[in-house]
Every structure is written in C-alpha cells, then in structure tokens.
Amino acid sequence: MSSLDADRIRAAAGCAALLVRTVDEIVSTNEALMQAPFGPAPASPVLLATLNQTAGRGRRGRVWVCEAGRSLAFSMAFERGVGADPPPPALSIVVGVAAAVALAPWAPDLRLKWPNDLQRGGRKLGGILVETRRSLPLPGAPPHSIERIVVGIGINLAAPRDARIGQPACGLFDGAIALDDPATVIGCIAGEVARSFERFLAEGAGEFVAAWQRFDALQGESVVVLEGERVVASGQALGIDAQGALRVLGAGGVQIVRHGEATLRRDEEREAARSVPR
Numbered sequence: 001m002s003s004l005d006a007d008r009i010r011a012a013a014g015c016a017a018l019l020v021r022t023v024d025e026i027v028s029t030n031e032a033l034m035q036a037p038f039g040p041a042p043a044s045p046v047l048l049a050t051l052n053q054t055a056g057r058g059r060r061g062r063v064w065v066c067e068a069g070r071s072l073a074f075s076m077a078f079e080r081g082v083g084a085d086p087p088p089p090a091l092s093i094v095v096g097v098a099a100a101v102a103l104a105p106w107a108p109d110l111r112l113k114w115p116n117d118l119q120r121g122g123r124k125l126g127g128i129l130v131e132t133r134r135s136l137p138l139p140g141a142p143p144h145s146i147e148r149i150v151v152g153i154g155i156n157l158a159a160p161r162d163a164r165i166g167q168p169a170c171g172l173f174d175g176a177i178a179l180d181d182p183a184t185v186i187g188c189i190a191g192e193v194a195r196s197f198e199r200f201l202a203e204g205a206g207e208f209v210a211a212w213q214r215f216d217a218l219q220g221e222s223v224v225v226l227e228g229e230r231v232v233a234s235g236q237a238l239g240i241d242a243q244g245a246l247r248v249l250g251a252g253g254v255q256i257v258r259h260g261e262a263t264l265r266r267d268e269e270r271e272a273a274r275s276v277p278r
Contacts, residue, residue, distance in 0.1 A: 003024060003051060004022035004024075004049050004050070004051060004072075004182065004183050004186070005022075005181075005183045006020040006021065006022045006183075008181060008183035008184060008187060009022070009047065009049060009183045009186050009187040009190065011187065012183065012184045012185075012188050012190075012191065013047075013187040013188070013190045014191045015045070015190070015191050015194045015195070017044050017045060018044070018045050018046075018076075018190065018191075018194060019044055019045065019046045019047065020047045020049070021046070021047065021048045021049070022048075022049050022050065022183075023048070023049075023050050024050065024051065024052060025050060025052040026048075026050045026052075026053055026054070028053060028054075028055055029048045029049065029050060029053060029073055029074055029075035029152060030075045030129060030131060030150055030152035032048055032075070033046060033075050033076075033077040033148075033150045034077075034133055034148070034150050036077070038079075038135040038146050038148070039146075040138075041146070042079035042080050042081055042146050043077075043079050045077065045078050045194055046077045047074060047075070047076045047186075047190050048074060048077075049072065049073070049074035049075075049183075049186050050072070050073055051069065051071075051072055051073075053073040053154070069157075070156065070159075070160065070161070070171065071154060071155060071156050071157055071158075071160070071171075072154070072155050072157060072182045072185065072186060073152070073153070073154045073155075074152075074186050074189075075150055075151060075152040075153070076150070076151045076193060076194070077148055077149070077150045077151075078148070078149045078150075078151075078194075079146050079147065079148050080147055080149075080201070081138075081144050081145070081147075082145055082147040083142065083144055083145075087132045087147065088200070088205075089205070090208065090209065090242075090243055091130045091149065091200075091244075092115055092116045092128050092130045092244070093115075093205060093209060093244040094196050094197065094200045094208045095128050095130060095151050095153070095193055095196070095197075096112045096116060096118070096128055096212070096215075097112070097196065097208045097211045098192040098193045098195075098196035098197075098208075099118060099126070099128065099153060099189050099193065100112055100118065100215045102188045102189040102192035102193075103118070103155075103172070103185075103188075103189065105188075106172050106173070106180070106185070107120055107125065107172060109121065110125065110215065111215050112212060112215040112216060113217040113218060114216075114218060114237075114240060114246045115246070116128040116129065116130075117217075118155070119217050120170050121170065122168065122217070123168040123169050123170040124156075124167055124169045124170070125170055125171070125172060126153060126155040126156060127153075127154050128151070128152065128153055129151075129152040129153075130149065130150070130151050130152070131149075131150045131152070132148065132149050132150070133148045133150070134146065134147050134148070135148075149197075151193060153193075155172055155185065155189075156169060156170065156171040156172065157171050157172050157173055157182060157185075158171035158172075159171045159174050172185070196208065205242065205244065206242070209240060209241075209244065213239060216237075216239055216240075218237040219237060219238075219239050220236060220237065220238075221236070221237050222235070222236055222237075223235070223236070223237045223248065225248060233246075233248040233250060233255045233257050234248070234250055235249045235250030235255070236248065236249045236250075241256060245257055245258045
C-alpha cells in the first residue's frame with residue numbers, strides 16, 4: 001500500500017494506457033524502471049511514484065534530495081521499437097515544457113533553466129532526468145531492439161530544509177494555506193508528458209522548442225557554461241536550437257553547447273561561488 005492514490009493519479013492524467021504504480025518509499029524511481037526486464041515487445045507506458053526517494057539521482061550523477069512529506073518523485077517509462085538510430089534529441093526539452101504547462105495553474109511564474117531545472121524566482125522548484133536503455137536485438141529479420149526512455153521528475157512541494165540541496169530552492173505550495181493532493185499534481189504532469197511524448201515522436205521537437213522560449217529563464221542573460229569546474233562557454237544566452245542545445249553568444253561568435261555536456265550558472269552566481277572559502 002502507498003499513501004499516494006494511484007486512482008487519483010490515473011484520473012488526473014487522463015491517459016487510459018498508463019499503468020500507475022505507487023510506493024511509500026523507494027531507492028530511486030528511475031533506477032527501478034531502468035532496470036526492469038524487457039518483454040518480447042514494447043510495453044505500455046508505466047508510471048512509478050513515491051513521496052520518499054532515498055537515493056534519487058540527478059544529472060551527471062548528482063544526488064536528488066527528496067524530503068518525505070515535502071517533495072514528490074516519479075518516473076515514467078516509454079518503450080518503442082527502434083533500429084540503429086540514436087535516441088531522439090531534445091527529450092528533456094519536451095519534458096520540461098510539458099511539466100511547465102501542467103504546473104501553470106499552481107505556478108504561473110514557473111521558468112525553465114537549461115537543460116533540466118524548473119524554477120520560480122530564480123530558485124529551484126524541481127528537476128528532470130531523462131535516461132535511455134535498449135534491449136538486445138529482437139529475433140527476426142531486421143535487427144530491431146526495444147528502446148526504453150525513462151523520464152524522472154522531482155518536485156519540491158514545500159521549500160526544502162535539507163542542507164544538501166546546495167542552492168536556493170523553493171516549493172510548489174510555498175505560502176499556501178493547504179497543499180493540494182500530490183497525486184493530482186503527479187497525474188497532471190504525467191498526462192501532459194505522455195501526450196507531449198506522443199506528439200514529439202510523431203511530429204518532432206518544433207512546437208516544444210518554440211514553447212521553451214515562453215518559459216526560458218536565461219534568454220538574454222549573461223551566463224557561463226561549466227563542465228565540472230571547466231568553463232566551456234561564456235557570453236549571452238540566446239535560447240536553444242532545434243535539437244535542444246544552448247546557444248551562447250561570446251567573444252568568438254555563437255557557440256553551441258550540447259544537451260547533457262555542461263551545467264550552467266549566471267555570471268554573478270559563479271563569482272559568488274568563487275568567493276566562498278573551500
């Protein structure tokens with residue numbers, strides 16, 4: 001049993017094909033779906049949700065802190081038959097836009113910070129992690145495999161108290177008299193992600209790249225792009241390209257920073273970080 005109501009999630013999602021599972025506590029929702037065995041054919045979409053994730057993961061191996069009662073975490077797995085082509089680009093852009101659209105009734109001030117952060121007022125509200133895995137080639141003529149795309153989303157319901165967060169953060173219901181049912185929040189996001197994923201595979205990323213501009217937290221800002229401690233780009237953020245890569249106008253012209261290769265901070269944040277004793 002779980003304190004999250006799977007029926008409420010399913011009803012809010014409005015996606016009949018979505019299999020919903022809930023648990024009170026789990027190590028990592030992404031890890032559980034990623035490591036599940038493949039079947040003989042692509043499976044229907046699956047959602048796994050929890051209110052307490054003990055070892056969640058963010059980008060580049062970072063820890064996602066999930067505070068029991070103050071945050072939620074869920075993952076969705078989508079499968080499809082593929083050939084040798086690589087996974088489609090801009091997946092986290094699609095998911096970010098879908099989450100922003102779904103959360104607008106609660107957080108109309110929500111913005112997206114490339115590549116995968118949900119923000120309010122420059123503070124982190126949530127994060128997105130997209131991972132892929134492929135089965136061994138299936139028996140038959142063409143060497144087709146099953147590709148599994150797992151989308152993990154973590155949302156702060158209230159401002160985090162855990163010092164491991166390491167950056168300014170906020171909650172979805174900060175200042176509210178009462179918190180809405182987390183199952184409804186999960187369902188609304190999940191339904192929008194599922195529908196967006198279908199449109200993305202059928203029509204491409206165009207509408208999501210265009211929609212990103214409405215939510216872009218960094219458009220026109222002076223930024224640095226980091227890979228670890230190494231600066232790989234600096235200048236003015238010009239938004240994203242058709243593949244979801246960040247465009248930065250620097251001294252040498254426009255530089256393209258590929259999705260997943262870097263982290264990003266505003267110049268003033270980097271200077272503040274340098275001034276902190278280590």
